[in-house]
Amino acid sequence: MKISLDWLRTLFPTDKSPAEISALLTSSGLEVEGLEELESVPGGLQGVVLGTVLTRDKHPDADKLSVTTVDVGDGTIRNIVCGAPNVAAGQRVVVALEGATLHPSSGEPFKIKKSKIRGAASEGMLCAEDEIGLGASHAGIMVLDTDLPNGTPAAQYFGLTSDHIIEIGLTPNRADAASHFGVARDLRALLRQPVQLPDVSQFHAPSEVPAGNIGVEIEDAEGCPRYAGLLLEGVQVGPSPEWLQRRLRSIGLSPINNVVDVTNFVLHELGQPLHAFDADKIDGQGIRVRRAGVGEKLTTLDGTERSLKAEDLVIADASGKALALAGVFGGKDSGVTEASTRVFLESAYFEPAVARKTAQNHQLKTDASFRFERGTDPHMVPLALKRAALLLQEVAGARVAAPVVDEYPKHIEHTPVRLLLPRVEKLIGHYIAPERIRQILTDLDILITEEGTTETGAAEWLVSVPPYRVDVTREADVVEEILRIYGYDHVPLRSFNAAAFLAKFPSPDPEVLRRDVAQLLSGQGYSEIITNSLVNSRYFETPEQPAAELVRVLNYNSADLDVLRPSLLHSGLEIIRYNVNRRQRDLKLYEFGRSYQRQDDGSYKERPTLAIYLTGNVQAESWQQKDEKTAYHHLAGAVLQVLRSLGFAPSGQQPVQHPYLNGGLTLLLNNQPVVHLGSVSPKVLKQLDVTQPVWYAELDWQWLLRKYRGAMTAQELPKFPEVRRDLSLVVDQAVTFDQLRQIASKAERKLLREVNVFDVYQGENLGAGKKSYSLSFLLQDPTQTLTDQAIDQVMQKLMAQFEQQVGAVIRK
The missing domain is CATH 3.30.930.10 (Bira Bifunctional Protein; Domain 2)
Structure with missing residues (x-):
């Protein structure tokens, strides 16, 4: 999961460096797997400054070139040869100094060097917008209207700021952190600073329901406990503004159009998936959330016709036609197109098991299903809807045409958990003061609803865990939350560690x-x-x-x-x-x-x-x-x-x-x-x-x-060399090599290390029913070098056993 630091700071203002934020997140369980700088323009316009053209003369040996003198604010007047037709004395210009590397809008990067152009010295470059990657125009150099002093970095003038992208290896249990706001919540607890939700106070909707409004009916409250919708009119579908496209690109998403981009933006900002329907394609002015019929068909946005199953949850219109796979993928026939002007915006909470089953049935993995499968925040549903509506007003000219429809038949409560304070110390192995525990729980939105003591006098709290923390359901889970915010590094090692027994060696994995x-x-x-x-x-x-x-x-x-x-x-x-x-x-x-x-x-x-x-x-x-x-x-x-x-x-x-x-x-x-x-x-x-x-x-x-x-055994490496001896013998066809190997192993147990067969021969000259084996024997004594006499004794013993047991004829 990628998090833009600039985007994160709109929700959680902090002056901590990218490295410090990465270290904090990793220490709290959101492991940062990568941190990279993302520049608005490649190279960040390093070595590019503002300057003033002092003089401009025609190049003596080239009709289309000019020789200029330029002041860049460092006390040295530079001679720069320029080919732009619009260069003139008195202009404020963009100057690439010697040593700067430029990344043009097309072509390969190049470095500015001191040079001579047709005999005239040139100590820099006056830049057009395409030469520094800010546009496509090459009609002439950029002429600026500014009072900023010479030498001001061009990046400062153009307002270019670099972003940092934090890549988090999100574990399956931390669905609550699958957004910029989710990460900001953890930083709030770690740094004890407030987090800022997007301001939706400017959202206003008509008080009366218009004739063309779209209603909502939830037929399956188990699969969809909450569903909210909003009708927007006057929507102008088109490209998103640059700031929105830049936000999405920073986390690896490709902009599509302003409506889809807004839903993606809110998803990655607040963690709440949204879906936009073309309201004119919803028959009967109504939405029904129901289970699919067996064999029911739906063509999804990827153009694939899918045969639905009875356990699939679908979004249908009042006429019964399926419009989307709930929480997973939209339908092609109800999607927003460039011709759409009325949009019905969906924000809902779907039961994780139901969303997971639907996604598995159709082998679909989307950003929405990723979050719904793991559990989203049912309380975020209306806020995300209003946030998206305000953004569509800004980027698509949308108008809120009806009140928010918010059906919530099955209210999702907080999870109660009993916390015994002595258990905190026992599980962590370190004492944490009750007030610090209270502070951590409060910062994590875990409320203490009751305080008391057990029969033994131990302090006991009843805490209420918000539903977006689907992984916190037991006392041990609450203790883990306390520990990760308190800090693993703050739990000291004891001065004396001992065990009452020696553990067994672990079994092989x-x-x-x-x-x-x-x-x-x-x-x-x-x-x-x-x-x-x-x-x-x-x-x-x-x-x-x-x-x-x-x-x-x-x-x-x-x-x-x-x-x-x-x-x-x-x-x-x-x-x-x-x-x-x-x-x-x-x-x-x-x-x-x-x-x-x-x-x-x-x-x-x-x-x-x-x-x-x-x-x-x-x-x-x-x-x-x-x-x-x-x-x-x-x-x-x-x-x-x-x-x-x-x-x-x-x-x-x-x-x-x-x-x-x-x-x-x-x-x-x-x-x-x-x-x-x-x-x-x-x-x-x-x-x-x-x-x-x-x-x-x-x-x-x-x-x-x-x-x-x-x-698996280990033994000392041999100190004395091994010796090889070969032997050929003729035996009956029925005799196997394994028989010969076993005879040799039993005859010589001390010195014989290995028996191998390197040739087998059968032919008329051996006689009917006969074959010849050529065997090799490796001999070794771990205590001394073998003598010829000892080797001959072993071989004589082996030959005698072969002759006796299988009637072998030794070939000389």
């Missing part, structure tokens, strides 16, 4: 671990996806997935989304199908999601899962290398990196145990099946119309989180 793994996979070229937890039940009506295990949705809206997924696979395959059908065939995807299963006892199990998908080519083709299709080891490499990053190493493996994978492995961690990876069954691919092979891995994320702390 699941979100941090998830972020770290996501960054790891993204760094490998994988893209994160988020898919729907609802899927089609026909995917799972197979022998591999018993129907009784499915979690069915009773009130589903679509037959294609009628069960909660028992596996993330099918959701991801839908994404792969979508991309492959659009010729995006090389995909590396991952998703953190949940799968769901119905238990035998009728309860439900929800399992967090990390799914990884791989299909197409490993990387885009290029002249440097041939295409390489994704394979099992590409997926396995990514899975192992994820496990290592969490401190896990597989303790074993077995043929994949997953109903939708055709081949692959199930990795065991602590002898538990935690990871399934392999190729997706062709039957499943065909079922989802995926036309290319897909590799899939599914990690039990819940198990990994639960075991993470025990998996």
Whole structure:
């Protein structure tokens, strides 16, 4: 949210610097995320002053140039060459001095330098209005009518002042501060100075209701507790004056026309959204606030025809035609245009939950819905209406044609909260005098309605919180308000702090671990996806997935989304199908999601899962290398990196145990099946119309989180080098590398650090049913350097075990 400091000072006059105001706001909970200076003219006319032309002579070598002498008030007479046809002696002019940087209305900025023009020295520049960014005219230099002395800064003469824009990171609970007046209220409490609401004392309306007036009927007081309206006539729709456009531009808004600009101005000044209707387009001379009919249509200001829902709150006319989505967006057919002359101005309070639901139903986020969703001030409704009417009188020639219509069937009261004064000290950890507490509450518009004591003699107050503070509903909320105004910095640290026990080390943060793994996979070229937890039940009506295990949705809206997924696979395959059908065939995807299963006892199990998908080519083709299709080891490499990053190493493996994978492995961690990876069954691919092979891995994320702390260990870095030895052996086809790895690990527990396979060979020369493994072994002793004798002993032991247990033939 952007706040203009100049605008803020019209409501809260203060001589505090922008930096001081920013620090005060941040200390009170309105965190200032940025502070920038906004200049009326780029460069602020630095180095540009008023001067007087003393003499003007024709340039000896150029017919269209003049040589002038100019006094700029510093005691030095300057020679300046000028090309303007209207320059003459005795003129008061605008002079850009040497070193000044000018920002013209068009073109790039340029710096004034001492130079020679056709042989004549020039020590500055006499300026036209377009050359200093004040207009578009280049007919001649600016000739001024002023008594200000030479040397007066041009910015002072033109009344140019810079503004400062404060950007506040507004938290959702502080809807009361979503305006300049809201920020001013906080400064009032912090600095104990009065805030000035806009003066609406000049607002006058006819006492009698004219024949053409527009009435208001609230049919849904729950959704709209208060609605006020005002009829204006003689409105001349057109561009807004410069001051109004400048205010809106300063906070990042684009001026549209004077009517819309006034409603936006009041919104950001007072925090009360307004809407302007073309009164001639309201049938039946009446406004009805009602719920929409199912299937009712409304074309909004963006030109989109929207089908309304029964929970939508709409503004309709007396004939029943919907004119706007209440508190969210106006209708196209009732909007103000350049031809409008009669305007009905709306100022209302809509129930936050109703406004939020309507905005969500239609995926609309506007400045008005932002405020109504969080809660506005129902007491601001008439003031904002009168403020807007006075501004439209000023900028659009409007005339108030009827009395204000203010329907308030459901009065919104202050919120009563009981405050126990000893609780203030207990929650803050610091004593604050009751009179200071009283002062803070008064400055925050929180009134003390009753004072008394409890049975134990503790002071107790009943306070009344204004309705615009929707976030203050409990005693703790009131204490927080006291603390943020009193100042966190004013609560001292105690001289001695102690705890009665040692706290446990915090559990690993699941979100941090998830972020770290996501960054790891993204760094490998994988893209994160988020898919729907609802899927089609026909995917799972197979022998591999018993129907009784499915979690069915009773009130589903679509037959294609009628069960909660028992596996993330099918959701991801839908994404792969979508991309492959659009010729995006090389995909590396991952998703953190949940799968769901119905238990035998009728309860439900929800399992967090990390799914990884791989299909197409490993990387885009290029002249440097041939295409390489994704394979099992590409997926396995990514899975192992994820496990290592969490401190896990597989303790074993077995043929994949997953109903939708055709081949692959199930990795065991602590002898538990935690990871399934392999190729997706062709039957499943065909079922989802995926036309290319897909590799899939599914990690039990819940198990990994639960075991993470025990998996992460630290040890001293080795001081002695490791040694590698290679071994080739011929074994039966049925023998797996995992078997060999486990044999080696059991045979040598002290020195063996790692076993790896770097080649597998099968051929006729080995014999039928045989294959050859080439293995590498890393050996290391943490206490000493390994000798050849010790290494040979280990290798002999390993070879003997391979020969005994799997009948291996060692290749020499």
